[in-house]
Amino acid sequence: MIKVGITGGESKVAGEIVRLLLNHPDVDLKWIQSDSHVGQKVSDIHQGLIGECDIILVQKPEWDNIDVLFNCCHTGHARNYITSCGDVPADLKIIDLSGDYRYDDNEGYVYGLPELNRKAMVRGATKVANPGAFATAVELALLPLAKNLLINDDVHISAVSGDPTLADNIKLYKPLTHAHVAEIENTVKSLQTSFNSSIHMIPMLGSFSRGLIAAVYLDCPLTIEEIRRLYDEFYDDHGFTFVADKQVDLKDVVNTNKCIIHLEKHGNRLLVTSVIDSMLKGAAGTAVHNMNLLFGLSERTGLALKPSAL
DSSP: OEEEEEESTTSHHHHHHHHHHTTOTTEEEEEEBOSSSTTSBHHHHSGGGTTTOOOBOBSSOOGGGOSEEEEOOOTTTHHHHHHHOTTOOTTOEEEEOSSTTSSSOOTTOEEOOHHHHHHHHHTTOOEEEOOOHHHHHHHHHHHHHHHTTOOOSOEEEEEEEEOTTOSSOEEEOSTTTOTHHHHHHHHHHHHOTTOOOOEEEEEEEESSSSOEEEEEEEEOOSOHHHHHHHHHHHHTTOSSEEEESSOOOGGGTTTSSOEEEEEEEETTEEEEEEEEOTTIIIIIHHHHHHHHHHTTOOTTTTOOOOOSOO
16 A cells, blocks of 8 residues: 655645545555644635544644655745655655746746656656646647647647636736746746747636636648547557547546547637636646556556536
């Protein structure tokens, strides 16, 4: 059994990871840490876990009884937390859910998009930086193009992620300045070093509880048939990303770890639509997927989830 610890246990993503791990056949969840809710049951904070998990939140981690840590501290705090805990074993596997290790100064963390870096995780990586949700949806829309050196013009993105605090509303969210733009640029350049165009992203928040849809468009000279072949080849041996013949929407993926992509051409313009569950494929589901890779398990273990569509 894989012995697991979680820090930042009060966060939404931590609650989602707990939900997944409770049904994972190869996991023993040892402890959940929180600075702000010490002594409370995890189900007091994440009420969806009532009747499922009554682990008491602790303040001090016990590093010697876990094999892997899910670091769910917020961006800007995750790195400081690990640094301040001077007794963290050097060989402890860590999956970080913040944005603190996703960039060039990543201190040995592998960028944890499985469709891009699966081999590195299978072949001995110990530390993984989970991608952001907007970045995940957009990168999966672009990876096959980057691999084939086809991103040679500006990329335009309109993306909407669910925000359960909104009611009958939609709002812009850091338009053209979102931190995930740099993340996307790094990923594209890792496959297409010649990429020197701009990425223009307009992120938005919408009044639905979860899910993320990204419409990505750019100029591409290939026919739709040629483009479809490249996408099918790229994702052929990946268990969670699929290309659909029909337009997709959020109910196709909400409550799953899937990304579904749809392709269409309008003149010389290629439109790629990508949909994911922002809390699963965009966060907790990919984290568990990455854990499976680090420990040599089947990628889909514990992640065979049914979409919410009727």
